Amino acid sequence: MVGMTTPTFAETLAAAHRGDDAAFTVLFRLGQPAVLRYLSVVSRDRAEDLAAETWLQVVRGLDTFSGAEPGAFRAWILSIARHRWLDDCRARGRRPRVSAYEPPDRPAEDDVAAAVDEIVTTESALDLIAQLPPDQAEVIALRFIADLDVASTAALVGKAPGAVRVLTHRGLRRLETILRAGSRADQV
Numbered sequence: 001m002v003g004m005t006t007p008t009f010a011e012t013l014a015a016a017h018r019g020d021d022a023a024f025t026v027l028f029r030l031g032q033p034a035v036l037r038y039l040s041v042v043s044r045d046r047a048e049d050l051a052a053e054t055w056l057q058v059v060r061g062l063d064t065f066s067g068a069e070p071g072a073f074r075a076w077i078l079s080i081a082r083h084r085w086l087d088d089c090r091a092r093g094r095r096p097r098v099s100a101y102e103p104p105d106r107p108a109e110d111d112v113a114a115a116v117d118e119i120v121t122t123e124s125a126l127d128l129i130a131q132l133p134p135d136q137a138e139v140i141a142l143r144f145i146a147d148l149d150v151a152s153t154a155a156l157v158g159k160a161p162g163a164v165r166v167l168t169h170r171g172l173r174r175l176e177t178i179l180r181a182g183s184r185a186d187q188v
Contacts, residue, residue, distance in 0.1 A: 010068040017063060024062075028055065030070065031077045034146040038078055041129055041141040043085050050088060054081040075152040078142065082156055128175055136171035139164055 007015070007023075015023035035054055039047040057080050065076050126145075129137050135157075142153045143164075150168075154161040 009070045009073070013065075013068065013073065024059070027058075027073070031058075031074060034074055035077055035081045037126065037145045038141050039081055039085060041126055041137055041145070042082075042134075043088065044130075046085075046088055050081065050084045053084045057084070071147075071149070071152070074146060075148055075156065078146050078148065079156050128178060129171075131178055132171050132174055136167050136174065139167040140171040140175070143168055 012023045012026050016027050032051065032055070036047060036051050039050045039054075043050060054077065058077055061080075065073065067073060067076065126141075129140050129145075131137075132140065138157060139153060142148045142156060143150070148156065150161045150164050154164045157164070159167070
């Protein structure tokens with residue numbers, strides 16, 4: 001339509017604050033993939049339940065979020081997701097652990113080949129990340145899957161930015177080692 005513009009993130013957020021369901025749907029679509037992928041790395045068997053709990057808390061606390069940038073919103077919802085996961089771990093009386101990724105059901109897309117390629121690539125990447133020690137896997141998931149910067153990741157996991165950089169570096173080096181070992185095995 002002529003003259004219609006796409007609302008900015010800040011406008012969408014303001015509309016969601018006012019109770020606009022369509023605006024909240026936009027926020028959900030922006031945030032849910034990152035939330036579900038993060039939770040799939042840290043808690044495979046409970047990822048969908050924890051994501052649902054996360055979004056319930058987002059709805060309840062949306063008026064407490066004061067940022068106007070998509071990155072700040074993503075960091076906020078991921079902090080809620082992490083707290084839901086940690087609460088779940090405490091309730092179950094177990095230590096947090098990282099498990100293999102199981103991709104969620106996805107709606108059919110027009111380009112089936114591209115959709116399959118994306119799922120296989122994402123699944124493979126998350127399976128590799130799940131092989132890392134839990135602290136490295138969590139930081140790698142937040143930095144590269146959820147696309148958080150070092151400062152946001154550090155605040156979320158309660159570590160210094162330097163520690164996040166070290167964990168990221170070690171995790172990437174370990175992933176490189178895993179990939180090289182896999183490619184050598186394929187050549188034999």
